[in-house]
Amino acid sequence: MKAVCWMGPKDVRCEDIPEPRIVNPRDAIVRVTATAICGSDLHLVNGYIPSMQSGDVLGHEFMGEIVEVGSSTTRVKVGDRVVVPFTIACGNCENCVNGRTSLCENTNPNAWMAEKLFGHSTSGLFGYSHMTGGYAGGQAEYVRVPHADVGCFKVPDTLTDEQVLFLTDIFPTGYMAAENCGIAPGDIVAVWGCGPVGQFAIRSAYMLGAEQVIAIDRVPARLEMARSQSDATVVLDYEEVDVLDELRSLTGGRGPDHCIDAVGLEAHGTGFMFAYDKVKQMLKLEQDRPYALRQAMIACRPGGTLSVPGVYGGFLDKMPFGAVMNKGLTLRTGQTHVHRYLEPLLARIDGGDIDPSFIVTHRGSLEDAPHLYDTFMEKREGCVKCVMTPNAD
Amino acid sequence: MKAMRKVAWRIALGTAGSAIAAYSARRAVARRANQIIEAEYFVTIRKPAYELRAMWNDFERLPVWMDDVEVAFDEGTRGTVVRGLIRYSAPMGRLSAVRSGLSGLDPGAQLKEHLRRFKQLAETGEIATNESPSARDKPKAEPGSHLKPMLDAAAAVKNVKKTNAKKRAAKKPAERNVP
Helix, strand or coil, X not given: CEEEEEEECCEEEEEECCCCCCCCCCCEEEEXXXXXXXXXHHXXXXXXCCCCCCCEECCCEEEEEEEEEXXXXXXXXXXXXXXXXXXXXXXXXXXXXXXXXXXXXXXXXXXXXXXXXXXXXXXXXXXXXXXXXXXXXXXXXXXXXXXXXXXXXXXXXXXXXXXXHHHHCHHHXXXXXXXXXXXXXXXXXXXXXXXXXXXXXXXHHHHCCCCEEEEEECCHHXXXXXXXXXXXXXXXXXXXXXXXXXXXXXXXXXXXXXXXXXXXXXXXXXXXXXXXXXXXXXXXXXXXXXXXXXXXXXXXXXXCEEEECCCCCCCCCCCCHHHHHHCCCEEEECCCCHHHHHHHHHHHHHCCCCCHHHHCCEEECHHHHHHHHHHXXXXXXXXXXXXXXXXXX | CHHHHHHHHHHHHHCCHHHHHHHHXXXXXXXXXXXXXXXXXXXXXXXXXXXXXXXXXXXXXXXXXXXXXXXXEEEEXXXXXXXXXXXXXXXXXXXXXHHHHHHCCCHHHHHHHHHHHHHHHHHHXXXXXXXXXXXXXXXXXXXXXXXXXHHHHXXXXXXXXXXXXXXXXXXXXXXXXXX
């Protein structure tokens, strides 16, 4: 079968590899009909997430049709059209039972690696390095899905692939980021990063009662999408304005009630701190480039909330944690508990509250992956989201 | 000078910082007495103790070196806490314990993996595996292939040891037989 493989940093190829097979009794095999490239895939391609191995299959946003099931599956059947959360959950451990499925205790066969870095392991993730399990990803014609009864959600035929595909990661991720803020009516939310997660965070903040949302980025197409599609009250180009000054004047000097960092470890910025991070990251003295996170800490209203859906890999340098402590900020973060949000958000799509396909700007086949990754990485041609269609008839 | 050396060490160890930190946390429960290392691990499993006790007896046979393992089951409100205790000797004392601890290969770490798999089996009925295709020259992964990084690390340590031994032999041939 064809699959998009990570062959080394900045080396993505479409390769011919063997098809997956059922290994455990709770597995299913999904024939992929649509799969997307996530911003966090770029962190892998750029080599910032440790424990990738040459040949790994990429992709954690995928959906399709079940073509084979293991002997212990009861809920899913061959022929079901399903979306699959990027976090692999067993449904039985304490975290799963309490809805914290991205922290599943039983699905990372390489938990010892994560423990060395983080103290504890997270759940296994599809196509996201060996530290999070080493599972083959969904940018392929077929994928093995462990614990299929827990990890496959049926979707109605009335909705297109592009309408439901983003339930696998970015829509729930943006929603959880907004929910983590604890928004009260009248609140002002600032969102750093107008990529796909940022767009869904803006939309979700309104769903949860925000009065104003301020969006921050530098790419014109993304700022325009935030304004016209996601309905941001104000958009700020951080290369044009002083973000901290603008945020103060837009909030009567208080600062935003809630700050969402939808950027993560490869933030861009301006001035000395950005150059400092870039150099340290190149010299491997720092894994992450937390420019946006630092700014959010400084910008946030005393007593406000800092919500971090952006991905960080390890050690952050020069964090103004004094601001977090002294201003009494609440810090909420985590990989998304996709299973918890999937069905409520599917209901919102089905009910017409939101059509997530608005973010798709580029489409192609698996063979187009190297070109699509490059276009997405460089944010050329107004690229916000790429969708690939394996098995296209 | 001493302070400078200390700083240099800190920088050198900076990138390996995570591994060092995790090592010390784990070793906090390991005690050494006359080259005997004692390590204990805990895992909480959402199953009653009587079920786990029966399962443990049927669980894949413990490796021979694990004959000095004690396992206790303590049922509480959030599941059964399984405590595994292992005593083993480290041939080169503390240093080899440090080294094998870093490569994840010492008996303590293996007991920990054993307990982790036991929990997976008890709670989900299966043991997690990432067996799936990739573009590496491997049409299908062999069972246990997820342990490969661990084994590779061990092989690397062995190679370093061999090279060092050769270097020492080449350097001081005369001194080697001096009692």
